[in-house]
Amino acid sequence: MIFTRWSAKLPGTQRRAAARSGRAAPRAAGAAPLADASAASGSGSVPAARAEGAADRAADGPNPATADEPVPAAAPPTVDALSVHDILGTLPALVAVVYGPEHRIAYVNGAYATVFGPRPAGRTAREALPELDELGLLPLLDQVLRGGTPRTVKSRRVPGGAGPDGSRDGYYTFTCTPIEVTDSGPAPGPEAACGAPHHGVLIFGADVTDQIESAERLRVSEARQRAAAVTLQRSLLPQELEQPDDLRVAATYQPGGTDAAVGGDWYDVITLGAGRTALVIGDVMGRGVRAAAVMGQLRTAVRAYARLDLPPHEVLQLLDGLAAEIDASQIATCVYAVHDPNEGRLVYASAGHLPILVRDPDGAVRRAAEPTGPPLGTGGWLHTSGSVPFGPGCSAVLYTDGLVERRDKDIDDGVEALERALSGATGAPDIVCDRLLRSLGITAAHDDDVAILTLQHPERTGHDAELFHNAALELHGGTEAAPRARAFASGVLTSWRFAPELHDLGVLAVSELVANSLQHGTPPMRLRLRRTDRRLIIEVTDGDDHLPRRRRAEPADEAGRGISIVATIASSWGSRRTPGGGKAVWCEFALPRG
DSSP, rough: OOOOSSEEEOTOOOOOOOHHTTOOOOOOOOOOOTGGGGGGOOOOOOOOOHHHHHHHHHHHHHOOGTTSOOOOOOOOOOGGGHHHHHHHHHHSSSSEETTTTEEEEEEOOOHHHHOOOOTTTTTTEEEEEHHHTTOHHHHHHHHHHHHHOEEEEEEEEEEEEEEEEOEEEEEEEEEEEEEEEEOOOOOGGGGGGSSSSSEEEEEEEEEEEEHHHHHHHHHHHHHHHHHHHHHHHHHHHHHSSSOSSSSSSEEEEEESSSSOOOOEEEEEEEEEEEEEEEEEEESSOOOHHHHHHHHHHHHHHHHHTTTTOOOOOOOHHHHHHHHHHOTOOOOHHHHHEEEEEETTTEEEEEESSOOOOOTTTTTTTEOOOOOOOOOOOOOOOOOEEEEEOOOOOOOOEEEEEEOOOOOSSSSSHHHHHHHHHHTTTTTTHHHHHHHHHHHHTTTTTOSEEEEEEEEEEEOHHHHHHHEEEEEEEEOOOSSHHHHHHHHHHHHHHHHTTTTTHHHHHHHHHHHHHHHHEEEHHHSEEEEEEEOOSSSEEEEEEESOOOOOOOOOOOOTTSSOOHHHHHHHHHHHEEEEEEEESSSEEEEEOOOOOO
């Protein structure tokens, strides 16, 4: 393809100049040079010889010798018959041609001039094309010129380069292609003089403003949807963890990936009364609103079942049936544990969940052993409870599989890595959560949801230890049991320096609970008093598993008022069946702050 004075040919293109020279007439001497951006809008040309033949036939009239012969159809125009101005000048893309090591301007088309303004021919790009420097294209031109390989940069912002009025920024993808700029006539000026041929670069800028704006709108929409999804997920989790008297707990939840789908990881801490605490963590497999909805229903059900103060395996048994009713195709795992400070153990049951990890005061970490049943919703399985020692100075972590599972590793490797991380993780529970996340390499880009629940049973010394006391009395029955229990309670409460009003209420509660146990229970019977920094706990156990209930006593009834009295004077009360058979009835009094 021949420019008027300078021509460009792409590598590997056959020019067919010799074939055209016998047919095409030379362009008029006054034709506009390639460097003139205004010539870019000129109309296409056809071979001169073909045009002249048509003119001669029109002037001479029909040839008598061939009047009766059919006139052959004119051959269609070829790309070789079009000028570079016709091709590049009508493109909506930005086009510029530079040549030589200084990247002197040979040509800019009308679209380029519209965005950046007209550019004089023969000037260097650094002087006359400052936009190339701002777009970071000048070093790229050097690389293309030296290496002879096309290079592309994507989505470069051009201020005021979009819209007919330039009212908004545009984005262009620029491709720089090596070409040869050939001298086909006198040089346009001394400063543009060059030998022939010269290596040059064709700069082609495709407008991708609409694509970038669409991608940005999509990104903003996805970010908004993700924020709403994460808000939904977090709203289904506890807004604030309950803080038991005898434990320090902390939890963290990190959504996985960057998509808008929510996960089904959840956790909860539930105070059961009498100093006991339930800790639960679960994982509904899959992602999306459906998984979050199932998770929310399971978490609500766990809190309801926990209020019944059932053993862990019975809670999971109820959850199993509920999960099957909600969605039998939705797989969910869960572990439910109960801590009793009087026993110094964690009693737990697991439905297909990963094992609890317990760290001893010396740093040794062990896994809570079986039993582990199948995931929730499978049915036909009798869950059982296990236990693990958890005394003062111990800590434990409950977690979901997103913390330890990796696509390229066995999940046991992840659990072992968590054990190593937990053995060296010291500090407050929230600090332990952060350290475990960092040790396991969990970042914002992690592709799975992660939930961690950490608990510690602190060792108490000094003044802190003075706020926690235990006292117990074995009751052997008989007429002296009640007076003996009242005297014992009065002495203990006095030694704990309670106010007279709280002292009297505590003795009254002991009297009613012991009387109820003596009348309706069976040996062995035991009275336990416990003081924490926030409450006084009174508990009576016996060998009968019939749980008392509060009822309205008629005026003529001689019994039935004991539990009502306890419920009226205490902050809370409750009862539960004990693992070895029998029951425990308890009540609590909140201590005044300060």
